[in-house]
Amino acid sequence: MFFTQYYLDCLSQASYMIADEGTGHAVVVDPRRDVSEYLADARAHGLTVVGVVNTHFHADFVAGHLELADDTGAWIGYGRRAETEYPIRKLGDGERVSLGDVTLEIMETPGHTPESISVLVYEHAEDPVPYGVLTGDALFIGDVGRPDLLASVGVTPGELGAMLYDSVQNKLMGLPDEVRVFPAHGAGSACGKNLSAEKRSTIGEQRATNYACVNVPADGRFAEQAGTVLDPAAELVVMAPQNREEEVVTRLARIGFDRVAGYLRNPDDALVALAAEVAPASRLTAAQLRAALAGDAPPVVVDVRTAGEREANGFIDAALHIPLSELPARSGELPADRPLVLHCAGGHRSSVAASLLRHRGFQDVSDVLGGYAAWALSAEPAGV
Numbered sequence: 001m002f003f004t005q006y007y008l009d010c011l012s013q014a015s016y017m018i019a020d021e022g023t024g025h026a027v028v029v030d031p032r033r034d035v036s037e038y039l040a041d042a043r044a045h046g047l048t049v050v051g052v053v054n055t056h057f058h059a060d061f062v063a064g065h066l067e068l069a070d071d072t073g074a075w076i077g078y079g080r081r082a083e084t085e086y087p088i089r090k091l092g093d094g095e096r097v098s099l100g101d102v103t104l105e106i107m108e109t110p111g112h113t114p115e116s117i118s119v120l121v122y123e124h125a126e127d128p129v130p131y132g133v134l135t136g137d138a139l140f141i142g143d144v145g146r147p148d149l150l151a152s153v154g155v156t157p158g159e160l161g162a163m164l165y166d167s168v169q170n171k172l173m174g175l176p177d178e179v180r181v182f183p184a185h186g187a188g189s190a191c192g193k194n195l196s197a198e199k200r201s202t203i204g205e206q207r208a209t210n211y212a213c214v215n216v217p218a219d220g221r222f223a224e225q226a227g228t229v230l231d232p233a234a235e236l237v238v239m240a241p242q243n244r245e246e247e248v249v250t251r252l253a254r255i256g257f258d259r260v261a262g263y264l265r266n267p268d269d270a271l272v273a274l275a276a277e278v279a280p281a282s283r284l285t286a287a288q289l290r291a292a293l294a295g296d297a298p299p300v301v302v303d304v305r306t307a308g309e310r311e312a313n314g315f316i317d318a319a320l321h322i323p324l325s326e327l328p329a330r331s332g333e334l335p336a337d338r339p340l341v342l343h344c345a346g347g348h349r350s351s352v353a354a355s356l357l358r359h360r361g362f363q364d365v366s367d368v369l370g371g372y373a374a375w376a377l378s379a380e381p382a383g384v
Contacts, residue, residue, distance in 0.1 A: 055136025111164020139204030177204025
């Protein structure tokens with residue numbers, strides 16, 4: 001495999017060329033407008049640029065996809081939600097692009113923009129774990145892409161923020177720890193607020209250190225889930241997003257939770273200050289769960305979805321079924337002397353459920369990143 005990162009300091013912008021040296025077929029991802037360096041590298045290594053992929057519409061620089069396509073005859077690829085005034089190849093979630101043995105796989109990761117995609121890179125088509133993922137502006141080193149820079153017609157920044165949460169937590173954080181992360185921007189870019197000067201990382205490093213990769217949102221069915229797992233007589237402390245403290249407290253009051261002792265307005269700084277009293281939660285990928293189940297001391301798997309979800313979508317063999325709404329009353333059914341791994345459909349409810357069990361004294365509790373959806377996708381490689 002030929003893999004090169006091109007980094008332009010004056011724009012804090014990264015682009016990439018990936019090729020199969022056997023076939024000589026290459027794809028350039030997120031090219032800048034002056035394309036001579038890509039063409040020179042292709043000639044020097046005997047490569048032919050057959051495709052150009054933009055992970056999203058770039059608001060901070062003019063991309064070079066049209067110039068590359070004019071020079072090479074390559075197709076231009078975007079996520080399937082993109083609409084352009086020139087011919088493009090619309091790339092759908094899970095679609096594979098074969099360059100020979102080297103294979104690219106598309107992962108839809110909307111949020112920074114509605115059409116945003118990430119590109120998984122497999123050195124060999126049958127590899128179970130990708131070499132790396134080109135995350136565009138969805139996930140940076142130390143941050144995630146801003147959802148407030150582009151609001152397309154009919155899509156608000158709030159809606160983009162919800163999309164971004166799903167893309168980061170349930171898709172990108174569902175990848176194995178060893179997968180390398182190659183973003184489209186570094187420190188100095190306005191596309192995020194906390195970008196690192198590092199130009200590459202791993203999913204594991206970001207899971208452990210990126211402030212934006214362990215949050216549970218106040219959006220969605222927050223009050224309903226709080227009412228499901230908390231005691232209204234208990235004293236609560238709210239970890240509130242900036243300037244949303246009153247909203248969160250009000251939503252709790254609507255369901256009868258009035259005993260809010262206070263709030264942390266800046267949870268990130270507070271958690272650092274209280275590092276001795278904070279332990280990171282254990283979260284497993286689907287591949288890690290499969291490996292654990294095949295081991296000598298397999299964990300107990302607990303499915304916290306509803307009965308209807310299990311019936312409609314399938315389930316993990318031998319998994320105990322305790323819906324999240326029943327877990328507070330039924331936690332005593334679970335063994336305290338064995339590892340527990342919880343899953344839901346996408347990874348949100350299982351994180352809440354795992355937190356509840358830890359609060360009740362269970363010592364070895366994990367949940368599955370990406371939930372049952374990630375488990376089902378990991379069953380066999382996608383078709384080429």
